Amino acid sequence: MANPDPAREALGLYIRNNRESAGLSQSQLAQHMSNAMGNKMYQTTIGRIENGERSLSLTEAVVIADILNIPVATLGQMAAPSTxxxxxxxxxxxxxxxxxxxxxxxxxxxxxxxxxxxxxxxxxxxxxxxxxxxxxxxxxxxxxxxxxxxxxxxxxxxxxxxxxxxxxxxxxxxxxxxxxxxxxx
Incomplete structure (x- = not known):
């Protein structure tokens, strides 16, 4: 098992908190993302992102930022390796x-x-x-x-x-x- 990535975990928590503040379930966020991107996104994928087990693609980050009304730059900063x-x-x-x-x-x-x-x-x-x-x-x-x-x-x-x-x-x-x-x- 790979070592956990603190930046990815913090990013996942940030997404979870903003999703919950928006009143969306993981399934609802996945459905909105599927509609926006034109390919299927699953609730389990959202769960893995929020748990820091999966990275985001740039397209996914932009779509999540748009759906949750959060700055995409913040997602990029949080995902960057910490030095x-x-x-x-x-x-x-x-x-x-x-x-x-x-x-x-x-x-x-x-x-x-x-x-x-x-x-x-x-x-x-x-x-x-x-x-x-x-x-x-x-x-x-x-x-x-x-x-x-x-x-x-x-x-x-x-x-x-x-x-x-x-x-x-x-x-x-x-x-x-x-x-x-x-x-x-």
């Missing part, structure tokens, strides 16, 4: 993705705060909107604090990630993975 350099690069990508997601979330929270302020300014006490909506609008100023607090917590988290990981990534000569959301001063 210290690829591990550093993968960590750098994940850290940059996390930081960018947090910064995007902060932008969304700021938009909610601005929208709530705009609604409050335009419609507070207005007779143009139904009473149930007036009650909702009246709650917004109190709930605005929650949005602002969430934005501050996320901003602190992004700063912490950046301050802890950026020096390590630059030390490792991993360039180009951090966006310009933070000044290097």
């Amino acid at each position: 210290p350099e690829t591990a550093r690069q993968n960590y750098a990508h994940k850290i940059a993705d996390a930081t960018n997601s947090i910064m995007s979330s902060i932008g969304a929270v700021k938009s909610l705060v601005h929208a709530s302020q705009d609604i409050e300014n335009r419609f507070s006490g207005s007779k143009e909107i139904p009473e149930n909506l007036q009650k909702l609008v009246a709650k917004i100023p109190g709930e605005q604090f929650i949005f602002e607090h969430a934005a501050n917590v996320m901003r602190d988290l992004a700063d912490e990630i950046h301050n802890l990981w950026a020096p390590w990534m630059f030390e490792q000569n991993i360039n180009g993975y951090l966006d310009d959301t933070h000044d290097e001063s």
Whole structure:
């Protein structure tokens, strides 16, 4: 029996988790893949892929990514053999993705705060909107604090990630993975 491949096992687990999140059984995923590829895919094959016992072809990876709505690049990165350099690069990508997601979330929270302020300014006490909506609008100023607090917590988290990981990534000569959301001063 061959030694297990940790990368293939991690890839299989990632596919299983995303399949389950999509509410698909192994049989349903196999059927969708059969329809997309034009050749038969079996539930047992999906099971072997998810258990790390079978590799994916490029075509299978693209089809699975499309069906499960996941980035095919992620599947490719997970399937790549792990070396210290690829591990550093993968960590750098994940850290940059996390930081960018947090910064995007902060932008969304700021938009909610601005929208709530705009609604409050335009419609507070207005007779143009139904009473149930007036009650909702009246709650917004109190709930605005929650949005602002969430934005501050996320901003602190992004700063912490950046301050802890950026020096390590630059030390490792991993360039180009951090966006310009933070000044290097």
